[in-house]
Amino acid sequence: MTTVKVTKHNNSIVRVECDGHTGYGAEGEDIVCAALSSVVQTAALGLLQVAGAPLQLERDDARGYLLMVLPSDLDKATRHDCDVILNTMLLGVADLNEGFSNYVELEVR
Numbered sequence: 275m276t277t278v279k280v281t282k283h284n285n286s287i288v289r290v291e292c293d294g295h296t297g298y299g300a301e302g303e304d305i306v307c308a309a310l311s312s313v314v315q316t317a318a319l320g321l322l323q324v325a326g327a328p329l330q331l332e333r334d335d336a337r338g339y340l341l342m343v344l345p346s347d348l349d350k351a352t353r354h355d356c357d358v359i360l361n362t363m364l365l366g367v368a369d370l371n372e373g374f375s376n377y378v379e380l381e382v383r
Contacts, residue, residue, distance in 0.1 A: 317363035
C-alpha cells in the first residue's frame with residue numbers, strides 16, 4: 275500500500291510524503307501505482323517549473339518514496355500558484371484513494 279500524507283498550514287499544502295508501493299499489480303504493470311506517481315510527480319514538476327517554487331524534493335524509486343516540502347516564506351503569487359497545483363494534485367490522489375482504498379491511503383492534516 276502507498277501512504278500519502280499531506281500536511282497543511284494556514285489552509286495551504288506545505289508538505290507531501292508518499293511512501294510504499296501500492297501492490298495493485300506486478301512491478302512495471304501496476305496501473306494504480308502509475309496513476310498515483312503521475313499525479314504526484316506532475317505536481318512536483320508544476321511546482322518547480324511553472325510556479326518556480328524552491329521545492330525540497332527527495333525521491334527513492336526503489337522504495338516508492340517521494341517527499342516534497344515547500345518553504346514557509348513564499349511570496350503571495352508563488353503561494354497562489356502552488357496552492358492551485360497542490361489542491362489539484364490532492365483531488366487526483368483523493369479520487370485514487372476513493373477508488374482503490376486497499377492500495378492508496380490518504381491522510382490530510
